[in-house]
Amino acid sequence: MTGLRVLVTGFDPFDRDSINPSWEAARALDGWNFELPGGQTVQVHARRMPCAFGAALRALDEAIDEVQPQLVLAIGQAGGRSEITPERVAINVDDGRICDNAGCQPIDVPVVQGAPTAYFSTLPIKALVRELRSAGIPAAVSNTAGTFVCNHLFFGLMHRIATRPLAGGLRGGFIHIPLLPEQAARLPAALPSLSLETVIEALRICVRTAVQVHEDVRETGGALH
Numbered sequence: 001m002t003g004l005r006v007l008v009t010g011f012d013p014f015d016r017d018s019i020n021p022s023w024e025a026a027r028a029l030d031g032w033n034f035e036l037p038g039g040q041t042v043q044v045h046a047r048r049m050p051c052a053f054g055a056a057l058r059a060l061d062e063a064i065d066e067v068q069p070q071l072v073l074a075i076g077q078a079g080g081r082s083e084i085t086p087e088r089v090a091i092n093v094d095d096g097r098i099c100d101n102a103g104c105q106p107i108d109v110p111v112v113q114g115a116p117t118a119y120f121s122t123l124p125i126k127a128l129v130r131e132l133r134s135a136g137i138p139a140a141v142s143n144t145a146g147t148f149v150c151n152h153l154f155f156g157l158m159h160r161i162a163t164r165p166l167a168g169g170l171r172g173g174f175i176h177i178p179l180l181p182e183q184a185a186r187l188p189a190a191l192p193s194l195s196l197e198t199v200i201e202a203l204r205i206c207v208r209t210a211v212q213v214h215e216d217v218r219e220t221g222g223a224l225h
């Protein structure tokens with residue numbers, strides 16, 4: 001039986017920060033191998049993405065070509081969030097509130113000209129939230145990945161999956177994570193944070209769940225606004 005390959009991506013630090021928990025957590029999973037109950041093996045490969053419009057998508061394309069994964073979990077930092085948040089939807093717009101690491105700040109331009117307005121994640125986002133919570137880790141579905149480089153990468157990933165399918169099938173999506181305590185401590189007003197240990201455990205749960213659950217569970221993850 002052949003093994004499954006999972007690509008987990010994290011980002012470079014951005015906005016003058018010196019660390020990005022998404023890469024710190026993703027890199028901890030690099031080389032992780034485990035066996036599913038049926039005996040199939042899963043192999044995790046982590047890759048670091050530049051926090052720059054365009055360059056991030058080129059790096060993602062290269063990583064997918066190289067790893068040939070069946071599953072991609074793209075991870076990014078969302079300062080201010082208190083939970084692990086699997087994203088529901090990627091939208092076809094770049095609108096930078098700040099400059100990316102290359103000094104670019106696109107405003108209201110499509111990620112991919114002529115592509116659909118949006119794509120849904122093909123991760124089992126409700127099942128991820130359920131498994132995270134039952135492990136004692138705060139989690140919630142998010143209905144917006146923003147309009148910065150994370151949404152850009154997420155949209156590019158889903159567009160590639162939709163338009164250039166891999167032979168073995170490819171599913172993927174995006175998960176935002178809170179700041180680390182050390183980042184929150186540097187800010188004038190404290191923002192919520194989660195320890196790196198907890199985030200790493202959360203990503204392990206997400207990988208295990210996403211490889212096994214193909215049909216998402218039906219339970220509420222909606223929001224009023």
Ligand code: PCA
Pocket residue numbers: 011014020022051075076077078145146147148149150151
């Ligand atoms: N978070 C940013 C970009 C890189 C990251 O980790 C975002 O949410 O768009």
